[in-house]
Amino acid sequence: MTAPTGPGQPGDDPEERDPGLARERTLLSWTRTAISFGALGGTVLRVNAVTGLIILAIAPVIWQLGRVSRGRGARTELPAAGQARLLLITASIVAVSLLCLVIAIFGKAVPGTLR
Amino acid sequence: MSWSRRLAALLPRTVAQDSGGTEPDPRFTFANERTFLAWSRTALALVVAGLAIVQLLPPFPGVSAGRHLLGVPLIALGAVLAVAAYAEWGRNQHALRRGEPMPRSVLPWILAATVTGIAIIAAVVLLISAIR
Numbered sequence: 001m002t003a004p005t006g007p008g009q010p011g012d013d014p015e016e017r018d019p020g021l022a023r024e025r026t027l028l029s030w031t032r033t034a035i036s037f038g039a040l041g042g043t044v045l046r047v048n049a050v051t052g053l054i055i056l057a058i059a060p061v062i063w064q065l066g067r068v069s070r071g072r073g074a075r076t077e078l079p080a081a082g083q084a085r086l087l088l089i090t091a092s093i094v095a096v097s098l099l100c101l102v103i104a105i106f107g108k109a110v111p112g113t114l115r
Numbered sequence: 116m117s118w119s120r121r122l123a124a125l126l127p128r129t130v131a132q133d134s135g136g137t138e139p140d141p142r143f144t145f146a147n148e149r150t151f152l153a154w155s156r157t158a159l160a161l162v163v164a165g166l167a168i169v170q171l172l173p174p175f176p177g178v179s180a181g182r183h184l185l186g187v188p189l190i191a192l193g194a195v196l197a198v199a200a201y202a203e204w205g206r207n208q209h210a211l212r213r214g215e216p217m218p219r220s221v222l223p224w225i226l227a228a229t230v231t232g233i234a235i236i237a238a239v240v241l242l243i244s245a246i247r
Contacts, residue, residue, distance in 0.1 A: 022145035029152040036159040043163050047170045083205075086151055090201040093158050097194035100162050104169040104186055 030066020033089070034059045040096065048103050055099075058092055065089070136212030147207045154200035154222060158193040165189030177247030181240040185233060192229045199225065 038059040045052025065085045169186035178184075199222055206218045 019141040019145055022142045026145045026149050026152075029149045033152050033156055033159075036156045040159050040163050040166075043166060047166065086148070086201060086204055089152075089155055090197050093155060093162075093197035094194045096159075097162050097190055097197070100166045101187065101190050101194075104166055104183070104190060107170065109170050109182075 027066055031063060034063035034066070037062055037092075037096075040100075044100065044103065047107055051099050051103060055096055058096070062089065062092070136209075136214070139208075139211040143211050144208070147204060147211065150207070151200050151204040154203075155197055157226070158196040158200065160193075161189045161196065162193035165191075165193065175240055175244040177244050178240050181244065184240060185237055188229065188233055192226075196222065196226065 038056060041052050041054075041056030041059060043052075044055055065088065068085060165186040165188070167186075168189065169182050172182055175181035203218075203220055203222060209215075210217050
């Protein structure tokens with residue numbers, strides 16, 4: 001992989017540029033994000049089973065989102081549905097935060113579990 | 116049809132809702148996406164920490180609202196950070212497409228300020244509960 005020469009690389013055809021291992025690193029990053037959702041779901045599961053299961057169900061969706069438009073076809077294939085996927089992640093985190101906020105304020109605490 | 120292809124079919128096929136500029140180097144696009152995902156994981160970690168403090172920690176003696184005082188702002192910060200990360204991703208992508216300098220990020224400042232504030236509150240709550 002050659003070093004990038006400048007932002008935007010005007011004049012180059014994006015389809016001819018090889019992203020190298022950036023694709024793998026990004027896919028791994030999506031996987032870590034899905035695992036984070038799983039970890040949050042596991043924590044919430046101890047406090048509120050239904051909410052925990054909902055958050056756990058989001059994890060595989062996030063993992064699949066990372067694989068969208070990253071098929072085994074063209075090496076330079078770009079994430080065609082980029083903005084919508086990221087918006088979906090943001091919406092998921094905000095929804096999960098609101099759910100956790102409701103649980104934190106109104107839910108029955110299990111104090112001493114982390115003692 | 117695989118699950119990922121079905122999911123892709125449901126999503127609008129736009130790289131960025133920004134018709135100006137030229138498509139940047141894919142490596143920059145990927146790096147911008149990874150940065151967004153890293154902030155998203157940070158947001159999730161804050162939510163987990165906040166929920167664990169409120170729901171799982173034993174109560175602080177003498178400070179009945181101590182756990183909520185620490186946990187609720189962390190959860191709220193998680194939501195704020197997720198939205199701010201998305202906005203920053205859009206700004207960065209916009210700059211990349213136009214070959215402009217990358218905009219200055221406010222996310223580290225927001226995170227540092229809030230964590231410092233919560234650390235000070237935690238110290239005060241611990242001191243009060245130790246005295247009583």
